[in-house]
Amino acid sequence: MTQTDNTVCYYVGVDVGTGSARASLCDVTGRELATSSRPLTVYNPLPDHYEQRCTEIWGAVCGVVRDVTQGVGVESVCGIGFDATCSLVLVDSSGEPLSVSLSEGENNTCLMWMDHRAERETELVNQCKSCVTDYVGGGFSPEQQPPKLLWLKKNLPDTWSRAAHLFDLPDWLTYRATGQTDRSLCSVTCKWGYVLERGGWDKEFLREVNLEDLAELEKLGTCICSPGESVSGGLSDQAATELGLRPGTSVAVSMIDAHAGTLALLRCAPSPVCETLCIISGTSTCIMALSHTKTWVPGVWGPYQGAVLPDIWLYEGGQTAAGSALDHIVRSHPAHTAELTYSKLNSYLGASLTDPALHTRTRDVHVVPDLHGNRSPLALPWFRGMVSGLDLNSSLDNLHTMYLATVQGLALGVRLVIEKLKKHGLKFSYITLCGGLADNPLYLHVLATVTKLPVVVPRGGNMMCIGAALLAQCAAENCSPTEKLESGKGGADNVSYCPIPELVKFYQQKFEVYRHMVDDQLQYRELMKLDRSS
Numbered sequence: 001m002t003q004t005d006n007t008v009c010y011y012v013g014v015d016v017g018t019g020s021a022r023a024s025l026c027d028v029t030g031r032e033l034a035t036s037s038r039p040l041t042v043y044n045p046l047p048d049h050y051e052q053r054c055t056e057i058w059g060a061v062c063g064v065v066r067d068v069t070q071g072v073g074v075e076s077v078c079g080i081g082f083d084a085t086c087s088l089v090l091v092d093s094s095g096e097p098l099s100v101s102l103s104e105g106e107n108n109t110c111l112m113w114m115d116h117r118a119e120r121e122t123e124l125v126n127q128c129k130s131c132v133t134d135y136v137g138g139g140f141s142p143e144q145q146p147p148k149l150l151w152l153k154k155n156l157p158d159t160w161s162r163a164a165h166l167f168d169l170p171d172w173l174t175y176r177a178t179g180q181t182d183r184s185l186c187s188v189t190c191k192w193g194y195v196l197e198r199g200g201w202d203k204e205f206l207r208e209v210n211l212e213d214l215a216e217l218e219k220l221g222t223c224i225c226s227p228g229e230s231v232s233g234g235l236s237d238q239a240a241t242e243l244g245l246r247p248g249t250s251v252a253v254s255m256i257d258a259h260a261g262t263l264a265l266l267r268c269a270p271s272p273v274c275e276t277l278c279i280i281s282g283t284s285t286c287i288m289a290l291s292h293t294k295t296w297v298p299g300v301w302g303p304y305q306g307a308v309l310p311d312i313w314l315y316e317g318g319q320t321a322a323g324s325a326l327d328h329i330v331r332s333h334p335a336h337t338a339e340l341t342y343s344k345l346n347s348y349l350g351a352s353l354t355d356p357a358l359h360t361r362t363r364d365v366h367v368v369p370d371l372h373g374n375r376s377p378l379a380l381p382w383f384r385g386m387v388s389g390l391d392l393n394s395s396l397d398n399l400h401t402m403y404l405a406t407v408q409g410l411a412l413g414v415r416l417v418i419e420k421l422k423k424h425g426l427k428f429s430y431i432t433l434c435g436g437l438a439d440n441p442l443y444l445h446v447l448a449t450v451t452k453l454p455v456v457v458p459r460g461g462n463m464m465c466i467g468a469a470l471l472a473q474c475a476a477e478n479c480s481p482t483e484k485l486e487s488g489k490g491g492a493d494n495v496s497y498c499p500i501p502e503l504v505k506f507y508q509q510k511f512e513v514y515r516h517m518v519d520d521q522l523q524y525r526e527l528m529k530l531d532r533s534s
Helices: 054-069 119-125 131-136 145-155 157-162 169-178 185-191 203-208 237-243 257-268 323-331 342-349 356-362 396-423 441-451 463-477 481-486 501-528
Strands: 010-016 020-026 032-039 077-084 088-091 165-168 276-281 285-291 301-305 313-319 366-368 386-388 430-435 455-458 492-495
Touching: 010 054, 010 169, 010 257, 010 463, 020 054, 020 463, 032 054, 032 463, 054 077, 054 169, 054 237, 077 169, 077 257, 077 463, 088 145, 088 169, 119 145, 131 301, 145 157, 145 165, 165 169, 165 185, 169 185, 169 237, 185 301, 257 276, 257 285, 257 430, 257 455, 257 463, 257 481, 276 396, 285 396, 313 396, 323 396, 342 396, 342 441, 356 396, 356 501, 366 396, 366 501, 386 501, 396 441, 396 501, 430 441, 430 463, 441 455, 441 492, 441 501, 463 481
Parallel strands: 010 077, 276 430, 430 455
Antiparallel strands: 010 020, 020 032, 088 165, 276 285, 285 313, 301 313, 366 386, 455 492
């Protein structure tokens, strides 16, 4: 470790995910020295309504930061960085979060990223003629903020009228830590419709989508900063006391969780940043691609300018349900028991992942695991999962087949996104991957085989926390994240693509079936003449 003014420097990275808040204490090389995690509650009061509580989130953040800095002198903690899910928080003029729940008496103050209550508003927003929608793959998703804001305005007028500031959760964390209302270019570009190359906020777009009361921009934010810049004043006295740190400690402008994970993954990648596909797998999957040039990829969010690295364009695909889809299909099977882990499922299937017999047991069973809509490349929130090959078999052996078919379906969905990106000029030499599915050797092998790309998995550590700590170091040292990517590469393990002819042919056939099933569902909708706007 290096020293500054004779003091060893440590950096704290905080990651607020869907189900937990986590923190890591890192040294100047990005190596984790201590970690901590605390659970968060997800409230689901109505179908498609998913909410959390800011008080619980901040309490968990304070707890994990105190855990990882225990025994470390506060003068040695030189910076703290935050990332979080792209959830929504509204605060009143005194800074108190406001309720986002329709249920009376509920004190749920965080409208989660996975909340799909605004599907109708999404269709209304996407009818606008503004070019803003071009920068989100051709249309907004109910996971992004303009549709959610329109829903809140219509359905919770008291909350709407009292709101003084509207924050993405990562920006609310820096607000809670500093008292400053700076917004991250990452958050506002990827989730709010801010377009840097067209001057930022588009007032005509806001008026056209009936959010004209935001056109003065104060509630949206007028100080937009790049991730890793230092928030003015640093850690406030109150937050310093709560976190157990020193007032004035450098606080980095935040990032969305997957984007912070992308930073950490790029540091481990053996290929140039614009030839590396980063996958952050968890409840959902984010599929991140970078390019030096701008192009338009329908159905894939972006192009986002400077959202991860300065002067580089980001393209963000994904699967709204990934780990959550796998959990649901496995746990809902009649043969499932609490003792049945993914490790045990993999062991049952066989020790050799290169054995074609393992993979081909799903020749007549196919799964499209879009259980919560298709984020990309269809960009259809109403799209749903599909299974072909169901029978009356409720045995444990059948559960293993369904599990394998779902793992394959997740990998085939990633390939569908990759094909769309490659069609529009992006190219990839490697996949780098982190998150829950990175711990599943079956998924890694299937992914490498399906995509025909080697998969790189960093050795140990929470990539989101490490990315947030990298931002903290940038803020403390007044440097760009690009410089930190060049300063060193972390260790990683490769999962090589195994071109066994039988498997190559099998997965090409599975991919064709997958595409047919996707097309079939689109035809079913047309045949049924479903009107999703009512």
